[in-house]
Amino acid sequence: MIELQISLLITSIIGAILAGYVCSTIGVFVVRMNLSSIGFCMSHAAFAGAAFGLMLSIDPLVSSLIFSFFTAVILGPITEKAKLESNVIIGFLFSIMIALAFIFINLIPGQAASGVSLRILWGSIFSVGYNDILMLIFLSSILTIFILIFYKELMAIMFNRKLAESSGINTKLFYFAVLFLTAFAVSLSIRIVGGLLVFALIINPTSTAYQFFYDFKKIIIFSPLIGIISCSIGFLISLYTDFPIGASIVIISAIFFALAIFFSPKRKKIK
Amino acid sequence: MVKKNYIISLGNIDTTYQGDKIPVINNINLKIEYGEFVSIIGSNGAGKTTLLETINGLLTYCKGSGLIFNKEILKNKYEIRKKIGYVIQNFDIDSNAPFLCKDVVMSGKTGKIGSFRFYSKEDWDNIWYSMSLVGMIDFANRPIGKLSGGEFQKILISRALAQKPDLLLLDEPLSNLDFSSRKQIEKLLNRLNKKDHITILMVSHDLSFIPSGCKRIIVMHKGKIILDGNKNEIINSKFIENFFKKEMK
Numbered sequence: 001m002i003e004l005q006i007s008l009l010i011t012s013i014i015g016a017i018l019a020g021y022v023c024s025t026i027g028v029f030v031v032r033m034n035l036s037s038i039g040f041c042m043s044h045a046a047f048a049g050a051a052f053g054l055m056l057s058i059d060p061l062v063s064s065l066i067f068s069f070f071t072a073v074i075l076g077p078i079t080e081k082a083k084l085e086s087n088v089i090i091g092f093l094f095s096i097m098i099a100l101a102f103i104f105i106n107l108i109p110g111q112a113a114s115g116v117s118l119r120i121l122w123g124s125i126f127s128v129g130y131n132d133i134l135m136l137i138f139l140s141s142i143l144t145i146f147i148l149i150f151y152k153e154l155m156a157i158m159f160n161r162k163l164a165e166s167s168g169i170n171t172k173l174f175y176f177a178v179l180f181l182t183a184f185a186v187s188l189s190i191r192i193v194g195g196l197l198v199f200a201l202i203i204n205p206t207s208t209a210y211q212f213f214y215d216f217k218k219i220i221i222f223s224p225l226i227g228i229i230s231c232s233i234g235f236l237i238s239l240y241t242d243f244p245i246g247a248s249i250v251i252i253s254a255i256f257f258a259l260a261i262f263f264s265p266k267r268k269k270i271k
Numbered sequence: 272m273v274k275k276n277y278i279i280s281l282g283n284i285d286t287t288y289q290g291d292k293i294p295v296i297n298n299i300n301l302k303i304e305y306g307e308f309v310s311i312i313g314s315n316g317a318g319k320t321t322l323l324e325t326i327n328g329l330l331t332y333c334k335g336s337g338l339i340f341n342k343e344i345l346k347n348k349y350e351i352r353k354k355i356g357y358v359i360q361n362f363d364i365d366s367n368a369p370f371l372c373k374d375v376v377m378s379g380k381t382g383k384i385g386s387f388r389f390y391s392k393e394d395w396d397n398i399w400y401s402m403s404l405v406g407m408i409d410f411a412n413r414p415i416g417k418l419s420g421g422e423f424q425k426i427l428i429s430r431a432l433a434q435k436p437d438l439l440l441l442d443e444p445l446s447n448l449d450f451s452s453r454k455q456i457e458k459l460l461n462r463l464n465k466k467d468h469i470t471i472l473m474v475s476h477d478l479s480f481i482p483s484g485c486k487r488i489i490v491m492h493k494g495k496i497i498l499d500g501n502k503n504e505i506i507n508s509k510f511i512e513n514f515f516k517k518e519m520k
Binding site for chain 2: 164266
């Protein structure tokens with residue numbers, strides 16, 4: 001086990017819990033609105049952005065936010081208006097982002113494939129700072145307030161966007177709000193979970209919750225809970241085994257999903 | 272001369288889908304008065320659904336002028352939609368969809384209630400009433416994906432009614448219903464039109480699905496209105512006899 005100062009340990013576990021909360025909460029909307037591939041592309045853009053930040057010795061959080069917001073600005077209108085097959089654009093942007101990320105990593109001063117550059121690939125419990133915690137608390141609050149205030153609009157849109165639009169809801173506003181909150185969540189969680197795996201934390205807990213409930217309210221409550229539990233267990237595994245924290249979290253959330261499929265009441269055959 | 276008060280007033284409307292050059296509906300002129308019950312009939316691809324979605328602003332017309340409640344559609348689409356109940360043509364719903372029937376019905380009211388306000392007791396009473404109108408009150412806590420096609424259709428109708436609309440746009444609302452449910456919904460539509468004075472514009476591709484309360488029929492073909500008049504005259508016209516020969520049989 002790694003010897004850690006108690007304050008660093010507390011900061012890290014709080015960071016992991018908050019990352020679990022924001023990612024798996026926004027995941028509820030990403031999965032239901034079929035934004036998975038956009039989010040996937042966005043997480044790799046955040047990864048490229050973080051690498052860019054490290055290359056220029058600026059805060060990787062700022063650069064990853066800029067990159068993922070840029071992706072949201074590009075992909076949002078294209079997929080929304082269906083001007084172009086969204087998968088084509090996503091595949092195109094995804095490959096560019098991953099290529100850029102590796103170029104930036106290669107250009108990071110010092111040894112490219114070690115230390116700080118690898119942390120953005122698969123995350124690290126050492127990389128969470130006080131500012132990251134504050135930002136995650138800020139995003140968690142925004143997300144919670146957003147859901148509490150606009151729950152009825154969000155639920156109408158999740159059921160059917162066209163029907164929601166026809167009853168007088170401006171669904172475009174919510175679509176872009178979800179996109180930007182996803183970009184925000186991905187950028188803030190990248191240091192903990194890592195650029196390659198952060199998107200799994202958005203998809204896995206939500207997909208697990210979807211296996212058990214028919215009530216949208218319960219999914220909004222249980223998805224973050226599963227995300228927080230996955231992050232906490234993943235954190236402890238990483239602490240005791242020195243496994244990368246991102247990989248540990250994602251493996252735990254994937255195990256939860258596999259168990260959920262196995263035990264899901266929705267998948268039981270009627271006798 | 273008495274000036275007529277129209278709820279829908281469309282003049283020379285063309286609607287084209289994004290990326291297409293040929294309009295799906297072409298040079299549509301249509302006036303519907305408050306309190307009318309009108310059916311639109313026509314074969315598949317005639318432009319019936321496109322016309323409904325042009326009226327509630329889901330599709331943007333590229334030519335002509337459109338007024339609903341005396342307001343320009345494109346400039347006031349969110350405002351006018353709050354007064355329009357829309358029943359979409361039956362769509363596939365995931366059997367594991369995480370929504371209860373009562374939440375789906377409630378979602379119809381969301382636009383009208385507006386943001387920064389939670390559902391009140393009055394709103395919920397309205398939901399139970401709308402569900403009871405279509406005989407679905409016992410299904411309130413059932414998952415929406417577990418309903419049959421007909422039950423789902425009734426929930427969509429109930430959702431539109433929960434909105435307390437002034438105008439109902441119904442896209443083939445009776446197509447998935449069995450005989451007794453169809454009669455029940457026909458009776459309900461007649462009542463809503465006669466007693467509650469709700470204007471109804473209903474799309475159907477089958478003449479036998481037109482409720483007795485409907486007094487006017489519009490026939491569409493290849494994106495144009497080719498007949499518009501009294502229900503009995505249209506049903507008995509030679510044109511319809513030839514045009515819908517198969518269905519009439």
